[in-house]
Amino acid sequence: MAEMRVVRSLDTTSSAMSGTGVATGNTRTLGSRQLAGQVTAITGPHPGYRALAQGVRALLLDGRIPLHTRLPAERELATALEVSRATVTAAYDLLREGGYALSRRGAGTWTGLPEGAAPASVAGYQAPDGVIDLAMAAPSAPAELAAAFELAGPELACHATTNGYHPLGLPELRAAVAERYTRRGLPTLPEQILITTGAQSAVSLVVNLLGRPGDRAVVESPSYPNALDAVRHAGLRITPVPVTEDGWDVELLECTLRQTAPRLAYLIPDFQNPTGALMSTEQRTRLLRAARTTGTWLLIDETMAEMALEGPAPAPFVSLAHPGEAEQIVTVGSLSKTHWGGLRIGWVRAGSRLVNELAALRIHVDLAPSLVDQVLAKTLLPGMDDVLRTRLPLLRERRDALADSLSRHLPEWRWQTPVGGLSLWVDLGRPIAGALAQAALAHGVNLQPGSRFAADAGTHEHRLRLPFVHEPERTQEAVRRLAATLDAGLPAVTGGQNRPHWVA
Numbered sequence: 001m002a003e004m005r006v007v008r009s010l011d012t013t014s015s016a017m018s019g020t021g022v023a024t025g026n027t028r029t030l031g032s033r034q035l036a037g038q039v040t041a042i043t044g045p046h047p048g049y050r051a052l053a054q055g056v057r058a059l060l061l062d063g064r065i066p067l068h069t070r071l072p073a074e075r076e077l078a079t080a081l082e083v084s085r086a087t088v089t090a091a092y093d094l095l096r097e098g099g100y101a102l103s104r105r106g107a108g109t110w111t112g113l114p115e116g117a118a119p120a121s122v123a124g125y126q127a128p129d130g131v132i133d134l135a136m137a138a139p140s141a142p143a144e145l146a147a148a149f150e151l152a153g154p155e156l157a158c159h160a161t162t163n164g165y166h167p168l169g170l171p172e173l174r175a176a177v178a179e180r181y182t183r184r185g186l187p188t189l190p191e192q193i194l195i196t197t198g199a200q201s202a203v204s205l206v207v208n209l210l211g212r213p214g215d216r217a218v219v220e221s222p223s224y225p226n227a228l229d230a231v232r233h234a235g236l237r238i239t240p241v242p243v244t245e246d247g248w249d250v251e252l253l254e255c256t257l258r259q260t261a262p263r264l265a266y267l268i269p270d271f272q273n274p275t276g277a278l279m280s281t282e283q284r285t286r287l288l289r290a291a292r293t294t295g296t297w298l299l300i301d302e303t304m305a306e307m308a309l310e311g312p313a314p315a316p317f318v319s320l321a322h323p324g325e326a327e328q329i330v331t332v333g334s335l336s337k338t339h340w341g342g343l344r345i346g347w348v349r350a351g352s353r354l355v356n357e358l359a360a361l362r363i364h365v366d367l368a369p370s371l372v373d374q375v376l377a378k379t380l381l382p383g384m385d386d387v388l389r390t391r392l393p394l395l396r397e398r399r400d401a402l403a404d405s406l407s408r409h410l411p412e413w414r415w416q417t418p419v420g421g422l423s424l425w426v427d428l429g430r431p432i433a434g435a436l437a438q439a440a441l442a443h444g445v446n447l448q449p450g451s452r453f454a455a456d457a458g459t460h461e462h463r464l465r466l467p468f469v470h471e472p473e474r475t476q477e478a479v480r481r482l483a484a485t486l487d488a489g490l491p492a493v494t495g496g497q498n499r500p501h502w503v504a
């Protein structure tokens with residue numbers, strides 16, 4: 001870092017790389033048209049320097065533009081935004097003063113974060129005191145967890161005499177997860193299961209093992225943002241296919257697979273996060289055929305699969321596959337929704353050879369999952385149906401309470417009642433989600449704007465994902481606060497005429 005210093009005036013490297021994000025050496029550069037499109041979605045056209053700086057900062061904190069990425073040259077961005085170069089110079093100055101950009105003379109300007117600032121993807125997990133969290137679709141732990149602690153104690157004492165590392169997962173837990181698949185209609189052997197630190201690390205391991213930088217990956221848009229980030233981080237080029245609460249346009253999906261022959265497709269067929277859509281059997285079958293033809297790996301995320309609020313949970317995706325198709329499917333699952341995210345227990349289900357390769361990869365990531373968590377999980381798994389018998393009706397009640405409350409206080413908002421999952425995918429009718437999320441925090445509600453779930457930048461600004469994991473009274477209070485936020489008026493940043501609202 002010795003040669004890196006903050007300079008006030010920039011001598012930008014001119015590049016012929018405007019238009020799209022491109023990589024130069026190890027540094028990614030944001031394309032000027034790409035950044036201009038993302039910023040003006042927030043600020044409106046021709047932003048002033050303060051609005052421009054605020055827009056870049058908001059994109060950075062939201063994770064929509066990555067850290068340590070070179071910003072476009074001033075002149076190019078000015079052209080793309082149709083503003084003066086002085087506007088961009090002043091905006092970059094402001095970003096540097098705030099610690100959101102670093103420059104090295106002659107080499108350009110990079111995105112960064114000031115000390116103490118965390119991106120929304122990190123900070124959003126812990127809402128400040130007094131703030132109701134409607135950002136995370138994560139239920140609290142079931143009562144059974146306390147009993148599992150009691151039961152797990154003596155067993156842990158036995159493990160304490162061993163080294164405690166199980167890179168493939170605790171054998172008894174692998175067997176218990178395999179047994180659950182078998183009971184759900186998909187015969188599974190313990191060797192086909194790798195225990196991971198939640199489904200997130202499962203997704204990350206799989207995309208890193210199967211994908212190479214530059215490979216194409218088909219993903220849904222909107223989709224689970226942390227998984228999208230994992231795909232992006234592995235260097236894969238994303239091709240989004242749309243999904244709505246009505247489901248998938250499977251013809252388009254087939255066509256996209258045929259045209260792009262992607263290395264992998266990451267999909268959430270069961271109570272898709274955030275739309276709640278459930279893929280039909282016919283669509284699953286067509287997807288399987290298409291993926292087989294193009295030799296695409298299907299990475300199927302079943303984290304939500306057992307959160308069926310009306311009727312039985314869908315059968316595991318792989319159970320529909322013919323032998324030749326099953327080998328190209330990797331499934332991930334988790335106890336985070338059925339039980340508790342704090343457990344950090346997830347898994348991969350795949351062929352045993354792939355499971356061993358994933359275990360080799362995970363060694364240099366986290367060595368092995370926590371043995372304490374695994375013993376707890378192993379204790380909880382046999383009683384899963386009892387946990388769900390209590391949990392699912394409760395969630396149904398909470399879903400209906402959220403819907404009632406929205407109808408009463410925000411009647412212009414629209415949604416479809418999902419048959420599973422943990423959230424409503426609400427249509428606000430206008431692209432205000434980002435501004436609403438910012439303003440709602442001051443009114444005591446933490447939100448994730450729809451754009452956070454977008455695989456293609458600048459979309460879903462008219463959507464909010466609203467989880468129904470809280471008690472009805474808390475949800476009702478949150479909705480009242482949202483209505484009050486809108487009544488108070490949202491800050492308008494359009495055109496950069498208004499001073500942006502910089503928060504620490």
Ligand SMILES: Cc1ncc(COP(=O)(O)O)c(C=O)c1O
Pocket residue numbers: 137197198199200201224227268273301303304333334335336341345346
């Ligand atoms: C679709 C999906 N995949 C993965 C995850 C991450 O789950 P875990 O807590 O098991 O890492 C989530 C959590 O919300 C999710 O909704």
